[in-house]
Amino acid sequence: MSIDIATRGTALHVTDSIEQRQCVLRMPEAAAAESIDGDRFYFPVDAAARIDTQSVTLGSYVATFVRDGEGDVVAQMDRTDQLDLDSGEYLIELEQPVKLYVRIEGPLTVETNGMTTTVRTQGDLFVAGRSRHNHPAGTITTTDDPREMMRAVSAMSSSLKTTSVERSYPTLRGHPPEIELGDELAIPEGMAAADAGVRIEVPPQLRFVYPVAPLAFYLGAEVVPGNVPRLVGEEGFSYRLGGAGGFEETVAQTLKQTLLFDCVARTEGFYAVDLAEREDVDAVVDLDWADLYGRSLSERLDAYLSIPYERIADYVPEWKTAGYVAPDPENAELLPYLIDDLATIKTPSGEATTAEQVQTDSLFDFARAGASTPSTDAITGPTRSTTRATGRAQAPQGPLPDLVEPEPTGAFETVWADDGVPVGATKASIDGYRNGLEHTPSEEIGVTVVVNDEGMTEEGDVAQDVYGDDAEFPFDLRVYRNLTTDRLKAVLETEREFLHYVGHIEADGFECTDGRLDAHELDFVGVDAFFLNGCASYDQGMALLENGAVGGVVTLTEVVNSGATRVGQAMVKLLNHGFPLQSALSVASQQSFVGGQYSVVGDGDVDIVQGQGIGAMLTEIEEAEDMYEVSVHAYPDSDLDVGSMASLSIGDDSRQHLVPGRVGKVIYKNPEQLLQAVDGDLTKYAGSIQWSNDLNL
Numbered sequence: 001m002s003i004d005i006a007t008r009g010t011a012l013h014v015t016d017s018i019e020q021r022q023c024v025l026r027m028p029e030a031a032a033a034e035s036i037d038g039d040r041f042y043f044p045v046d047a048a049a050r051i052d053t054q055s056v057t058l059g060s061y062v063a064t065f066v067r068d069g070e071g072d073v074v075a076q077m078d079r080t081d082q083l084d085l086d087s088g089e090y091l092i093e094l095e096q097p098v099k100l101y102v103r104i105e106g107p108l109t110v111e112t113n114g115m116t117t118t119v120r121t122q123g124d125l126f127v128a129g130r131s132r133h134n135h136p137a138g139t140i141t142t143t144d145d146p147r148e149m150m151r152a153v154s155a156m157s158s159s160l161k162t163t164s165v166e167r168s169y170p171t172l173r174g175h176p177p178e179i180e181l182g183d184e185l186a187i188p189e190g191m192a193a194a195d196a197g198v199r200i201e202v203p204p205q206l207r208f209v210y211p212v213a214p215l216a217f218y219l220g221a222e223v224v225p226g227n228v229p230r231l232v233g234e235e236g237f238s239y240r241l242g243g244a245g246g247f248e249e250t251v252a253q254t255l256k257q258t259l260l261f262d263c264v265a266r267t268e269g270f271y272a273v274d275l276a277e278r279e280d281v282d283a284v285v286d287l288d289w290a291d292l293y294g295r296s297l298s299e300r301l302d303a304y305l306s307i308p309y310e311r312i313a314d315y316v317p318e319w320k321t322a323g324y325v326a327p328d329p330e331n332a333e334l335l336p337y338l339i340d341d342l343a344t345i346k347t348p349s350g351e352a353t354t355a356e357q358v359q360t361d362s363l364f365d366f367a368r369a370g371a372s373t374p375s376t377d378a379i380t381g382p383t384r385s386t387t388r389a390t391g392r393a394q395a396p397q398g399p400l401p402d403l404v405e406p407e408p409t410g411a412f413e414t415v416w417a418d419d420g421v422p423v424g425a426t427k428a429s430i431d432g433y434r435n436g437l438e439h440t441p442s443e444e445i446g447v448t449v450v451v452n453d454e455g456m457t458e459e460g461d462v463a464q465d466v467y468g469d470d471a472e473f474p475f476d477l478r479v480y481r482n483l484t485t486d487r488l489k490a491v492l493e494t495e496r497e498f499l500h501y502v503g504h505i506e507a508d509g510f511e512c513t514d515g516r517l518d519a520h521e522l523d524f525v526g527v528d529a530f531f532l533n534g535c536a537s538y539d540q541g542m543a544l545l546e547n548g549a550v551g552g553v554v555t556l557t558e559v560v561n562s563g564a565t566r567v568g569q570a571m572v573k574l575l576n577h578g579f580p581l582q583s584a585l586s587v588a589s590q591q592s593f594v595g596g597q598y599s600v601v602g603d604g605d606v607d608i609v610q611g612q613g614i615g616a617m618l619t620e621i622e623e624a625e626d627m628y629e630v631s632v633h634a635y636p637d638s639d640l641d642v643g644s645m646a647s648l649s650i651g652d653d654s655r656q657h658l659v660p661g662r663v664g665k666v667i668y669k670n671p672e673q674l675l676q677a678v679d680g681d682l683t684k685y686a687g688s689i690q691w692s693n694d695l696n697l
Contacts, residue, residue, distance in 0.1 A: 002016050002017050002019070002046060002131045003015070003016055003045075003046040003047035003098065003129045003130070003131055004017065004047065005033055005035070005047050005048070005049040005127060005128075005129060006033055007027070007030070007031055007032060007033045007051070009030050010026060010027045010028070010029060010030050010031075011024050011025070011026060011027070012024070012025040012026075012027060012031075012033065012051060012053075012056060012127065014047075014098050014100060014127065014129040015098070016097075016098045016129070016131045016132070019097075019098075019131060019132060019638075020445060020497075020610065021097035021098050021131075021132070021610055022097075022098070022610060023058070023096045023097065023098045023100055023129070024059065025056040025057060025058055025127070026056070026057040026058075026059065027051075027053045027055060027056055027057075028053070028055050029053070031051055031052040031053040032051075032052045033049040033050070033051050033052075033127075034049055034050045034051075034052070035047070035048070035049050036048050036049060036050050036126065038128055040103060040126070041091065041101050041103060041126075041128045042067065042069070042070070042071035042091055043071070043091075043093075043101065043130070044130060045101060045128035045129060045130045046128075046129060046130050046131050047128065047129055048126060048127070048128035048129075049126065049127055049128070050124065050125070050126050051125050051126065051127055053125060054120060054121055054122060054123075054125060055118065055119065055120045055121075055125075056102060056118070056119050056125065056127070057116050057117070057118040057119075058094060058096070058100075058116060058117045058118075059115075059116055060115070060116065060117070061112055061113075061114050061115060061116065061117055061649065062094055062095045062096060062117060062614075063076075063095045063273075063645065063646075063647065063656065064076070064077040064092065064093070064094060064095075064110065064112060064117055065077075065092070065093040065271070066083060066085075066090060066091070066092050066093075066108070066110060067090065067091040067092075067093065068088065068089065068090060068091070069088070069089030069090070069091070071091070071270075073270070073271070073272060074090075075110075076272070076273060076274075077110060077112045077117070080112060080113055080114050081110075081111070081112050082109070082110070082111045082112075083108070083109065083110045083111075084107075084108070084109050085107065085108040085109075086107060087106050087107045087123065088106075088107075088108070089103070089104070089105055090103070090104040090108045091103050091104075092104070092108075092110060092119055094117065095614055096614070097132065097610055097614065097639055098129045098130070098131065098132070099129060099130040099131075099132060099171070100127070100128075100129055101127070101128045101129070101130075102119050102125065102126070102127055103125070103126040103127075103128070104119065104121045104123060104124070104125060104126075105121075105123045105124040105126075106121045106122050106123015106124060107121055107122050107123060108120070108121055109121070114649070132171065132638075132639055134174065134175045134340070135175055135437055136159075136175050136176065136177050136178045136336060136437070137158075137159060137174070137175070137177055137191075138177045138178070138188045138191060139177060139178040139179070139180055139188070140152045140155055140177050140178070140179050140180070140186070140187050140188070140191060141179075141180050141181070141182040141184070141185065141186040141187075142179060142180075142181065142182065142185050142186075142332065143181070143182065143183065143184060143185060144181060144329030144332075146204040146205055146206055146209055147204050147225060148185040149206065149209050149329075149332060150204065150209055150223040150224065150225070151185060151187065151223075152179055152185065152187065152332070153209060153212075153213045153216060153217075153223050153335065154192070154193040154216060154221070154222045154223045155177065155187050155191045155192055155193060156176040156177065156213065156216070156217045156335070156336065156339055157176075157193050157194040157196075157216065157217045157218075157219070157220040157221070158176075158177065158190065158191040158192055158193070158194065159173070159174030159175055159176050159177065160172075160173055160174060160194045160217075160220055161173065161174050163194050163196040163220045163297065164269070165262040165263075165265045165266045165269065165293060165300070166266050166269060166270065167218065167220075167262070168259050168262040168263045168266055168643040169266075169643055169644075170640075170641040170642070170643050170644055173217075173218075173340075173342070175336070175340050176217060176335075176336040176339045176340060177191055177336060178333070178336055178434075179332050179333050179335055179336055180333060181329060181330060181332065181333065193216075193220060193221065193222040194220025195220065195222075196219060196220035196221065196297045197233055197234045197296060197297055197298055198219050198220070198221040198222075198231060198232070198233040198234075198237075198297050198298060198301065199221050199222045199223070199224050199231075199232050199233075200212050200215065200216050200219075200221045200222070200223050200224070200229075200230075200231055200232075200241075201224055201225070201226025201227075201228065201229065201230050201232060202223065202225070202226060202229045202241075203225070203226070203227065203229070204225045205327070206327035206328070206329070206332075207327040207347055208229060208247070209223065209327075210325050210327055210331070210332075210335065210345050211247070211248045211251050211252075211344075211345045211346060211347075212229070212241070212251055213335050213338075213339055213345060214255060214338065214339050214342055214343055214344065214345060215251055215254060215255045215258075217339045217342075218255060218258065218259065218342060219231075219258070219297065219301075220297075228240065228242070229241040229242055229247050229251075230242075231254070231301065231305075233296075233297065233298030233301060233302075234296060234298040235298060235299070237298040237299075237301060237302045239254075239301065239302075239305050241254065243309075248345075248346040248347065249346075251344075252322075252344035252346070253309040253313075254305065255342070255344060256309075256316045256319065256344075257304060257305070257307070257309050257312060257316070258301065258304055258305075259316075259342070259642060259643060260277065260281070260312060260315060260316050260317070260658075261281070261287075261292075261300075261304045262300075262643075263275070263277065263643060263658055264277060264278045264281050264289055265289045265292050265293050265300070266293070267289070268289050268290045268293040269293055273645065273656045274654070274655045274656060275645070275655065275656050275657075275658070276653075276655040276656065276657045276658075276664075277315050277317075277657070277658050279655075280314075280315045281312055281315055284311050284312060285307050285311065285312065287303055287304075287307075317642055317643075317658040317659060317660065317661050318410075318411070318412060318660050318661035318662075319343075319344060319409075319410065319411040319412070319642060320341050320342070320343070320411060320412050320413065320636040320641055320642050320660055321338065321341040321342075321343035321344075321411055321412070321413045321414075321415060322343060322344045322345075322346070322409035322410070322411035322413070322414050322415070323338045323343045323344065323345045323346070323414075323415045323417065323428075324345075324346055324347070324348040324349065324350070324406055324409075324414065324415065324416050324417065324418060324422075324425075325338070325345050325346075325347070325348070325415075325417040325418070325428075326347070326348050326417060326418040326419075327347060331417050331428075333430050334417050334428055334430055334433070337433045337603075338415065341413075341605075341641060341642075342641065342642050342643075343411075343415065344409070344411070348406070348416065348417075348418040349406065349407040350404045350405050350406040350407055350416075350420075350422070351404065351405050352402070352403065352404055352405075352420070353403045353404065353405045353423060354403065355403065355556070355557040355558070358403060358405075358423050358556060358557055358596060358597055359557055359594075359597060361423075361596055362593060362594060362595060362596030362597050363593045365595075365596055366590075366592070366593040366595065366596070401420075401421040401538050401539065401556065402419070402420045402421060403420065403421050403422075403423055403556060404416070404418075404419075404420035404421065404422055404423065405422070405423045405424070406422050406423075406424070406425050412582070412583065412586065412635065412636050412660060413425075413426055413582045413586075413600075413604055413636075414426065415428050416428060421538055421556060421599070422599065423556060423596070423599065424596060424599065425599065425600075426582060426599065426600040426601065426602075426604050427538075427542070427599065427600070427601045427602075429542070429545045429551075429601060429602040429603075431545045431546050431602070432545045432549065432550050432551050432601070432602025432603045433550075433602070433603055435528075435545070435548055435549060435550045435602075436528075436550040436551070436603050436606070439528060439550065444475060444476040445475045445476065445497050445498075445608065445609065446476045446478070446495070446496035446497045446498070447467045447475070447476070447477050447478070447496065447497060447498045447499075447500070447608060448477075448478050448479075448480070448491060448494075448496050448498065448499045448500070448527070449463045449464060449467070449477070449478070449479045449480070449499075449500045449502070450479075450480045450481075450483060450488065450491060450499065450500070450501045450502065450503065451479070451480070451481045451482075451502045451503065452481070452482060452483055452488070452501070452502065452503030452504070452510065452511060452512060452513075453482075453502070453503045453504055453511075454482070455561070456502045456503060456561065456565070457481075458565055458569075459502050459533065459564075459565045459568040459569060459572075460479065460481070460502050462568075462569045462572055463479075463500050463502075463568070463572045464477070464479050466572045466573060466576050467500075467572060467575075467576055467608075467609075475609075478496075482513050483512055483513065484512050484513050484514045485510075485512045485514055485515050485516070485517040487512075488510055488512055488517050489517055489522065492517075492519065492522060492525055492526070492527060492544070493522065493523070493524050493525065493526050494526045494527075495526035495527075496526060496527050496528070497527075497528050497529065497608060498527070498528065498529045498530065498531075498575075498608045499527040499529070499530040499531070500530075500531045500533070500568075500571075500572070501530065501531065501532045501533060501534065501537075502533050502534070502568065503533075503534050504534050504535065505532060505534030505535055505536065505537040505540055505555075506535070506536070507536060507539045507540075508539075509540065510534075510540060511534075518540075518543070519540045519543035519544050519547065520543040520546075520547075522543070522547050523547075524547060524548055525544050525547040525548035525549050526548065527544065527548075527549055528549060528550045528551075528606060529549065529550055529551050529552055529581060529606040529608065530544055530549060530552035530553070531552065531553045531568070531571055531575075531581075532552060532553070532554050532555070533553075533555070533559075533564050533567070533568045533571075534555065534559075534564075535555060535557070535558040535559055536555055536556065536557055536558055537554040537555045538554045538555065538556055538599070538601070540554075541553075541554035541601045542554075542601055545601060545602045549602065550602055550603050550606050551581055551600065551601065551602035551603035551604055551605070551606040552581065552600070552601055552602060553571070553581055553584075553585050553598055553599070553600055553601075554598070554599060554600075554601055555597055555598055555599075556597055556598070556599055557597045559594045559597050559598075560593075560594055563592040563593055563594030563595075564592070564594060566591045566592040567588050567589065567591055567592045567594060567595055567598060569591075570587065570588035570591040570592075570689045571584055571585070571588045573682065573689050573690075573691075574587055574588055574616075574618075574682070574689065575607070575608045575609065576608070576609050577609070577616070577682045578607060578609055578610055578616055578637070579607065579616040579635060579637070580604060580605050580606055580607040580616065580636075580637045580638065581600055581603075581604045581605075581606050581607070582600050582604030582605065582636075583604075583616045583635035583636060583637060584616075585598055585599075585600055585604075586635070587618060587635070587684070587689065588689070590687070591687070591688070591689065605636075605637060605638045606638075607637055607638065614637075614639045614640050614644065614646070615634045615635065615636065615637055615639065615640035615644065615646060615659060615660065616634070616635040616636070616637050616640075617632055617633070617634055617635070617646075617681070617682070618632070618633045618635065618682055618683070618684055618689075619631075619632050619633075619650075619678050619681040619682065619683045619684070619692070620632070620633055620662075620683070620684045620685075621674070621678070621683055621684065621685040621695075621697075623685075623686075623697075626669060627667050627668065627669045628667070628668045628669075628671070628674050628697070629665055629666075629667060630650060630651075630665070630666045630667075630668060630674065630677070630678065631662050631663065631664060631665045631666070632646075632648055632649065632650070632662070632663045632664070633661070633662050633663070634646050634659035634660050634661060634662075634663055635660060636659075636660040640659060640660060641660075642658075642660070643658070644658070644659050644660070645657065645658060645659065646659045646663055647663070648663050648664045648666065649681075650666050650677045650678065651664065651666030651677075653666070671697040674697065675692065675695060675697065678692045678695075679692055679693070680692060680693075683695060685697075
């Protein structure tokens with residue numbers, strides 16, 4: 001069992017050891033926890049306990065639903081609210097990295113003040129948790145025959161936990177089964193399309209099968225051969241997947257529109273929340289959501305898709321992942337991981353580029369974003385290439401990878417599964433994804449910082465000071481400097497959650513005090529995730545993935561040392577705040593003119609430190625004349641995917657908003673009130689990432 005519920009003095013810890021997630025509830029005095037059966041909780045749970053206390057407090061405000069013993073919602077708490085109920089059976093649902101439930105048998109009081117949530121009773125109090133742990137339930141083997149590939153893709157939706165509109169919640173979709181190429185089609189018993197009464201017809205070619213895979217998964221549809229790409233359902237429903245934007249764009253828009261409308265319709269069901277997007281959508285469409293909630297999928301799709309996409313495009317949440325996937329048979333093995341993110345999938349589209357062009361574009365984009373242009377000395381200063389650092393050459397030794405610049409997708413993360421190394425996108429790696437499935441949890445979060453050059457100690461010092469600061473989950477930080485090849489080899493082979501490497505890197509290895517260590521020659525890599533902040537570290541990063549790592553951040557070209565330090569320092573703050581690799585890099589890359597020269601390889605969802613809630617939150621402050629415009633940007637992580645909700649922690653807007661993306665905007669004229677509102681937040685102000693207590697407005 002992955003969930004453990006235990007008391008430590010006046011703290012109640014609910015811990016998911018596999019996902020390394022922990023929630024802490026405070027009690028007025030020390031109390032004992034007694035394990036019980038979870039049957040008395042309306043929803044499925046992994047562990048439950050009776051707590052010998054009459055009050056628990058969660059140190060944050062979260063979406064809080066109060067249900068009766070039958071699971072029906074009797075109240076939804078606002079940020080500053082108090083609820084008093086007579087004696088009865090109640091279930092309080094708290095959105096946390098571990099899904100939390102508090103059951104009360106007796107009178108109930110719930111208080112929220114925008115900062116904490118407190119549950120009190122004079123009766124019995126029980127706590128339960130459910131893991132968000134989400135792994136494939138099995139493996140489907142398929143040949144490279146497109147018709148058999150269709151059957152394999154159809155079986156992906158067997159992991160859906162519901163075919164109602166509630167499947168728009170990420171936790172009710174489940175991770176699709178793995179796909180492996182083999183000599184014959186083999187679909188385990190019980191793995192079949194969810195049979196929601198809809199099928200997708202496309203020509204039996206992989207360039208048609210791959211793009212419809214996420215839509216088929218979400219709809220629970222079977223993919224079958226057909227001359228014309230279209231959705232076909234019950235009672236004569238038919239919708240051609242070939243609009244003005246072409247087949248792939250129509251499929252992507254159909255997926256986005258269906259999810260958005262499902263999110264609106266679900267407010268008529270188990271979660272009758274005040275959803276901001278419902279108000280927006282209702283202003284431009286005329287649909288009876290209460291009626292649609294109980295209709296069949298074909299009937300809902302018929303109503304949904306009668307609305308032109310352009311009418312509602314502005315209200316679709318920012319998409320987490322877009323995949324460029326070449327229609328090659330081996331790329332079928334990547335589909336389950338992209339489908340798990342509900343990615344849109346298209347045939348690769350991009351242009352070849354050069355290291356020099358990437359460096360120029362990175363500098364131009366940095367300046368266009370409003371940042372001050374760096375000095376000539378900064379641009380031409382020492383790099384993290386051993387040759388350039390000593391002034392003897394103009395580029396790292398060895399060949400640079402073939403670079404390609406993908407067409408923009410508008411998604412938070414663009415995944416590239418084709419030849420070439422993508423600029424500004426994630427290079428897909430089936431090794432990385434599968435290594436993540438084999439992750440073995442440890443009692444402590446292990447972070448290793450290696451500073452292998454005396455001239456780069458500034459970044460290493462920041463990393464040493466920040467990583468794990470104030471983290472409630474057990475944390476182990478180790479810092480090494482000036483390692484030999486043997487010592488670095490031992491470090492890389494030690495099982496640790498994260499490696500932050502600062503130093504010189506060439507295509508053929510890490511620069512050490514006695515030579516170079518080539519990661520291709522390692523027998524095993526124990527590091528799960530990594531940040532290789534040296535020049536042209538792509539090849540060495542891919543070698544780490546091949547030998548056991550899950551995901552990492554690398555450089556595609558040589559990087560100037562001063563710029564690399566700024567990116568590295570920002571990455572430290574973001575990773576320590578709970579940002580996963582991809583979201584952290586998307587923000588950190590804006591901190592320096594070399595930011596565009598970094599990229600993610602493998603699984604970009606890997607995080608190092610648990611955040612305070614669901615999603616990676618950054619408070620963005622913009623100064624305009626006599627006021628400040630403040631918004632919260634919810635970046636995706638492994639717990640927050642399309643279909644999730646969040647509310648503003650500032651201002652008067654208590655509505656739920658679909659995330660990921662920017663959540664509302666609040667105007668402040670008084671700097672002191674602003675600082676009080678964002679107290680404790682990680683902020684972006686004047687282009688710089690800093691903690692709120694360091695702000696100088």
